[in-house]
Amino acid sequence: MSSVLSASPVIEILRCADCGQLDPGPRELCASCYSPRMEPVTVDGDGVLVSWTLVRRPPTRFQADGPYAVAVVDLDCGVRLTGRLASVPFEEAEAPPLGARMRVCGGSAGIALFAPADAGR
Amino acid sequence: MRPVFVAGIGSSAFGRHPETSIEALAIRAADAAIRESGLDRGDVGALYLGNFVAGPLLGQEVLAGLVADGLGLPQIPCTKVEGACASGGIAFRHAYLAVATGMCDMALAVGAEKMTHADTAAVTSALNCAMDFRSDGVSGLTFPGLFGLAWRLYEQRYGATRDDISAVVRKNKGNGLRNPLAQMGAELSVEEIGNARLICDPLRLYDCCPASDGAAAVLLVAGDRLRDVIPQPVQVLASAQARGSARIAGHPDLCTFEATVAAAQGAYAQAGITADEVSCVELHDCFSIAEIIDAEDLGLMPRGAGAAYAAEGRTAVDGDRPINASGGLLAKGHPVGATGLGQIYESVLQLRGAHPNQVKGAKVALTHNLGGTGVACTVNILRATDA
Numbered sequence: 001m002s003s004v005l006s007a008s009p010v011i012e013i014l015r016c017a018d019c020g021q022l023d024p025g026p027r028e029l030c031a032s033c034y035s036p037r038m039e040p041v042t043v044d045g046d047g048v049l050v051s052w053t054l055v056r057r058p059p060t061r062f063q064a065d066g067p068y069a070v071a072v073v074d075l076d077c078g079v080r081l082t083g084r085l086a087s088v089p090f091e092e093a094e095a096p097p098l099g100a101r102m103r104v105c106g107g108s109a110g111i112a113l114f115a116p117a118d119a120g121r
Numbered sequence: 122m123r124p125v126f127v128a129g130i131g132s133s134a135f136g137r138h139p140e141t142s143i144e145a146l147a148i149r150a151a152d153a154a155i156r157e158s159g160l161d162r163g164d165v166g167a168l169y170l171g172n173f174v175a176g177p178l179l180g181q182e183v184l185a186g187l188v189a190d191g192l193g194l195p196q197i198p199c200t201k202v203e204g205a206c207a208s209g210g211i212a213f214r215h216a217y218l219a220v221a222t223g224m225c226d227m228a229l230a231v232g233a234e235k236m237t238h239a240d241t242a243a244v245t246s247a248l249n250c251a252m253d254f255r256s257d258g259v260s261g262l263t264f265p266g267l268f269g270l271a272w273r274l275y276e277q278r279y280g281a282t283r284d285d286i287s288a289v290v291r292k293n294k295g296n297g298l299r300n301p302l303a304q305m306g307a308e309l310s311v312e313e314i315g316n317a318r319l320i321c322d323p324l325r326l327y328d329c330c331p332a333s334d335g336a337a338a339v340l341l342v343a344g345d346r347l348r349d350v351i352p353q354p355v356q357v358l359a360s361a362q363a364r365g366s367a368r369i370a371g372h373p374d375l376c377t378f379e380a381t382v383a384a385a386q387g388a389y390a391q392a393g394i395t396a397d398e399v400s401c402v403e404l405h406d407c408f409s410i411a412e413i414i415d416a417e418d419l420g421l422m423p424r425g426a427g428a429a430y431a432a433e434g435r436t437a438v439d440g441d442r443p444i445n446a447s448g449g450l451l452a453k454g455h456p457v458g459a460t461g462l463g464q465i466y467e468s469v470l471q472l473r474g475a476h477p478n479q480v481k482g483a484k485v486a487l488t489h490n491l492g493g494t495g496v497a498c499t500v501n502i503l504r505a506t507d508a
Contacts, residue, residue, distance in 0.1 A: 082262060
């Protein structure tokens with residue numbers, strides 16, 4: 001697991017080629033200048049945990065994943081991202097506190113997985 | 122814009138109606154509204170129907186035309202509107218605009234939904250159609266999840282406790298017990314609420330509104346038709362609608378919905394009143410924490426005070442800020458497309474002085490209907506007329 005954690009903790013988002021505005025995407029027009037030139041860019045997957053919740057009863061299309069913990073993380077580049085916690089905290093005490101430093105540690109199907117930044121080091 | 126009045130209301134009980142079709146629920150509610158008004162159905166000039174999930178859960182669309190046909194209405198424009206859980210509120214606003222602008226003298230707003238025949242996963246999936254599936258929806262976020270996220274941040278920021286938030290549940294479930302249209306009234310202890318099974322941490326069972334079947338309808342008329350109206354009319358002082366972001370990243374904060382703030386500001390300005398002049402409120406408590414966030418967004422109390430207001434009884438029927446005397450979505454139920462019109466129904470009863478949980482001296486009522494992740498919101502303000 002630690003090898004996964006150390007392997008390129010980055011995340012792909014969108015950047016406006018005209019004004020530089022970042023966006024979690026997808027977005028057709030820049031939210032700031034309405035330019036259609038939104039281009040993929042790679043940013044550091046480090047940030048701060050804003051909140052999390054444990055989805056115990058998933059909708060049909062996510063049934064196989066459940067239960068899973070959805071997390072909102074503010075990346076250091078200023079973009080707010082909705083992803084999941086890599087480790088599901090069934091007890092409150094197992095969860096990172098709000099405000100904890102987080103780092104992306106993988107993901108699939110467009111879902112970024114986050115773990116506390118000091119984990120696995 | 123000319124003055125618009127509520128001439129008649131109708132509603133089914135909210136709850137389980139396994140033997141009744143969605144069309145029958147809607148037609149009965151709308152027929153009751155027309156009959157109560159004393160007006161001729163041949164004069165109805167437009168129908169707007171709020172519905173959200175009849176497509177995925179029932180495989181039935183074109184409900185506006187089907188319901189108008191069942192009611193025996195003329196060949197008028199009949200339109201279904203959709204804005205997730207705010208669909209009913211949006212239908213009301215369109216009917217209001219049709220009369221206010223002079224397009225017609227009488228317009229019918231109907232809301233209907235049927236959900237209880239489907240299993241929880243299917244209902245969650247259908248409701249999740251209101252998620253933005255290119256952004257947050259990808260993560261598997263659900264609506265309980267959205268409010269679980271908000272709760273955790275809210276409790277950390279403002280120091281609200283589980284028991285504080287349970288006060289909202291106790292109040293609304295208790296109010297529901299005395300509302301004959303309510304699905305799930307109950308006398309619950311703080312312990313029962315706080316120990317119920319977890320649904321979406323920290324949300325527990327009683328923090329979440331049930332899935333419901335139901336329909337509600339409101340007949341709106343121009344002032345010059347009032348002489349023929351039988352019930353005491355109620356004036357629509359304001360009907361405002363605003364959009365907000367569909368994505369978490371687009372909201373300024375997890376503990377506020379900018380669509381509510383904008384719609385409320387619009388409605389207060391249109392009505393020429395402040396929040397202090399509102400006698401009673403029916404707001405969108407899809408979850409216990411939602412009532413607190415909504416009440417603060419509506420300017421009914423300062424930020425961070427919502428839980429304390431509930432715990433101190435200030436939002437009770439006899440409090441200084443009565444909220445959800447009907448039992449709200451938590452106890453009355455949430456047939457999503459009907460909810461916004463159910464709120465109008467309850468408010469009209471308050472302003473007629475005929476509500477089972479009557480707020481003493483109610484003169485001005487406010488309704489708040491929120492859709493999706495705050496992507497659509499309507500706020501309406503109604504005023505009693507002198508009998």
